[in-house]
Amino acid sequence: AQSVTQPDIHITVSEGASLELRCNYSYGATPYLFWYVQSPGQGLQLLLKYFSGDTLVQGIKGFEAEFKRSQSSFNLRKPSVHWSDAAEYFCAVGVGGYQKVTFGTGTKLQVIP
Amino acid sequence: GAVVSQHPSRVICKSGTSVKIECRSLDFQATTMFWYRQFPKQSLMLMATSNEGSKATYEQGVEKDKFLINHASLTLSTLTVTSAHPEDSSFYICSAPLGGSRINEQYFGPGTRLTVT
Numbered sequence: 001a002q003s004v005t006q007p008d009i010h011i012t013v014s015e016g017a018s019l020e021l022r023c024n025y026s027y028g029a030t031p032y033l034f035w036y037v038q039s040p041g042q043g044l045q046l047l048l049k050y051f052s053g054d055t056l057v058q059g060i061k062g063f064e065a066e067f068k069r070s071q072s073s074f075n076l077r078k079p080s081v082h083w084s085d086a087a088e089y090f091c092a093v094g095v096g097g098y099q100k101v102t103f104g105t106g107t108k109l110q111v112i113p
Numbered sequence: 114g115a116v117v118s119q120h121p122s123r124v125i126c127k128s129g130t131s132v133k134i135e136c137r138s139l140d141f142q143a144t145t146m147f148w149y150r151q152f153p154k155q156s157l158m159l160m161a162t163s164n165e166g167s168k169a170t171y172e173q174g175v176e177k178d179k180f181l182i183n184h185a186s187l188t189l190s191t192l193t194v195t196s197a198h199p200e201d202s203s204f205y206i207c208s209a210p211l212g213g214s215r216i217n218e219q220y221f222g223p224g225t226r227l228t229v230t
Contacts, residue, residue, distance in 0.1 A: 043221040044157075044206070046218045
């Protein structure tokens with residue numbers, strides 16, 4: 001079965017600083033990979049997804065993620081964090097041909113002035 | 114973009130009663146919907162897959178008689194927590210994917226906070 005690991009439970013960055021959230025997955029073949037953001041009182045919103053093709057994917061709100069097969073990773077990055085980016089971020093993996101996805105435990109991002 | 118709604122957003126009920134949570138896809142049809150449960154400071158745990166016109170598929174360890182799922186139409190799935198107990202208090206989230214049976218991004222509802230007293 002597939003699994004997702006987000007090693008950082010909580011990250012604090014200064015506004016304007018760069019951000020990288022780590023995600024590692026475990027699956028025998030190429031998975032479908034997602035990053036979602038959850039803000040308080042709001043539903044999960046898809047930031048970006050990787051299905052195939054270019055391993056560097058661009059998402060909404062200035063986020064990008066890079067799929068590295070050799071490292072089984074799909075890290076999320078943003079060059080300059082805004083205070084509104086404070087939220088919880090979930091990496092997720094889906095198995096091909098099937099809609100079920102498995103979520104990581106999430107990384108809570110705090111942005112300080 | 115696609116919108117999924119949930120109702121109610123918050124509910125408090127007494128132990129032993131049943132609570133129904135609705136999940137609606139507002140601008141698209143969803144033959145499949147998913148129900149998740151999220152504990153505080155934890156990830157989303159898939160509870161079951163709701164299939165329009167057929168029985169739901171439950172994940173291992175989820176009591177199907179306790180969490181009744183009905184997917185009566187292409188835009189509505191309901192989760193009924195029967196004989197609720199305080200340990201059922203949680204945040205319940207539904208999602209619906211676009212793209213039919215092919216894997217695709219899912220659209221999530223805003224969640225329902227259930228508190229059982």
